[in-house]
Amino acid sequence: MMRLLAAPGSKTLLCLLALCLAFAVNAETESAGRKQVLTTIKPLQLLVKAIAGDRLDVEVLLQPQQSPHHYQLRPSDRARLANAAQVYWIGAGMETFLARTALALPAGQLQTLGKSLAVAGDHDEHDHHHDHAGIGSDPHLWLDYQQIVQMSEAIEQGLAVLSPADAAQFAANRQQLVRQLEQLDRQAASEFLAYQKRGFIMSHAAYGRLLAHYGLVGGVALTDEHGQVAGAKRWQSLEKFMTEQSPTCFMRDPSEHQSIEETFLQRYPVQVIDVDTMGVDISATADGFVAFYRNVTGGVAKCLKLAEGVESLKRNGDGE
Numbered sequence: 112m113m114r115l116l117a118a119p120g121s122k123t124l125l126c127l128l129a130l131c132l133a134f135a136v137n138a139e140t141e142s143a144g145r146k147q148v149l150t151t152i153k154p155l156q157l158l159v160k161a162i163a164g165d166r167l168d169v170e171v172l173l174q175p176q177q178s179p180h181h182y183q184l185r186p187s188d189r190a191r192l193a194n195a196a197q198v199y200w201i202g203a204g205m206e207t208f209l210a211r212t213a214l215a216l217p218a219g220q221l222q223t224l225g226k227s228l229a230v231a232g233d234h235d236e237h238d239h240h241h242d243h244a245g246i247g248s249d250p251h252l253w254l255d256y257q258q259i260v261q262m263s264e265a266i267e268q269g270l271a272v273l274s275p276a277d278a279a280q281f282a283a284n285r286q287q288l289v290r291q292l293e294q295l296d297r298q299a300a301s302e303f304l305a306y307q308k309r310g311f312i313m314s315h316a317a318y319g320r321l322l323a324h325y326g327l328v329g330g331v332a333l334t335d336e337h338g339q340v341a342g343a344k345r346w347q348s349l350e351k352f353m354t355e356q357s358p359t360c361f362m363r364d365p366s367e368h369q370s371i372e373e374t375f376l377q378r379y380p381v382q383v384i385d386v387d388t389m390g391v392d393i394s395a396t397a398d399g400f401v402a403f404y405r406n407v408t409g410g411v412a413k414c415l416k417l418a419e420g421v422e423s424l425k426r427n428g429d430g431e
């Protein structure tokens with residue numbers, strides 16, 4: 112508390128009051144400028160940060176190694192959710208752990224980026240025979256070029272509501288992001304052209320949208336797009352795939368089942384390429400998302416290039 116020791120003239124007092132007021136207003140705008148935005152997972156933190164730039168603090172709820180498919184909300188998470196000015200998530204089809212809590216958040220605080228996504232539990236629980244059957248409900252929207260562009264638009268609008276004074280900066284940041292992503296996308300598309308039929312194995316069906324976008328059709332995964340381990344039927348088709356196509360590369364996901372990966376790799380000692388689909392190794396800066404996308408497409412390309420000699424094997428195996 113500030114105390115006035117001498118009794119100053121009324122003019123001086125007014126001046127001091129004005130000064131105090133100015134300080135108070137200044138402190139308020141400063142804290143308003145540092146309003147905290149919370150995202151559920153690291154890739155979303157990177158995407159929001161790319162648009163927010165240095166104007167807002169963008170935090171993340173889960174550690175990047177934690178699988179959002181199997182996470183459980185802790186009491187400390189609830190406090191962080193309540194204190195955030197805005198919370199960005201994909202939706203109940205992805206962060207099932209947040210579904211009930213999210214509904215209780217005030218409108219405007221919760222920003223759902225995957226509005227069109229089917230909710231988990233809507234899909235039938237039977238063993239999917241085809242690996243690309245669930246692409247519409249595949250919640251890994253941050254690995255889908257078109258969805259990334261759409262989400263960035265929703266984020267720009269959301270942030271502009273939160274901090275209208277920075278709206279022009281958010282728009283400029285988004286423009287730059289999209290320009291950089293367009294360039295990366297073109298590069299990746301031309302690089303993947305030669306490998307569209309290459310067979311490969313993935314630990315987790317996180318890449319369905321990315322693979323579909325680039326016309327890569329030869330992948331089979333050990334866990335489905337909701338992180339569920341393959342059932343007996345799926346293992347059967349996986350073994351058939353291994354025999355027929357002899358894929359030589361395994362894309363390992365940072366957040367998924369290590370035990371099933373080990374079981375598989377003991378049986379089929381193929382080469383492992385880590386693809387960082389959760390942005391574990393990417394620093395949370397405004398450039399982070401572009402680095403993340405480059406890293407993921409680069410990892411997939413590396414894996415596909417390793418898979419040599421598959422074309423001829425595939426031709427022989429197709430007749431079965």
Ligand SMILES: [Zn+2]
Nearest residue numbers: 180315317336
């Ligand atoms: Zn996943």
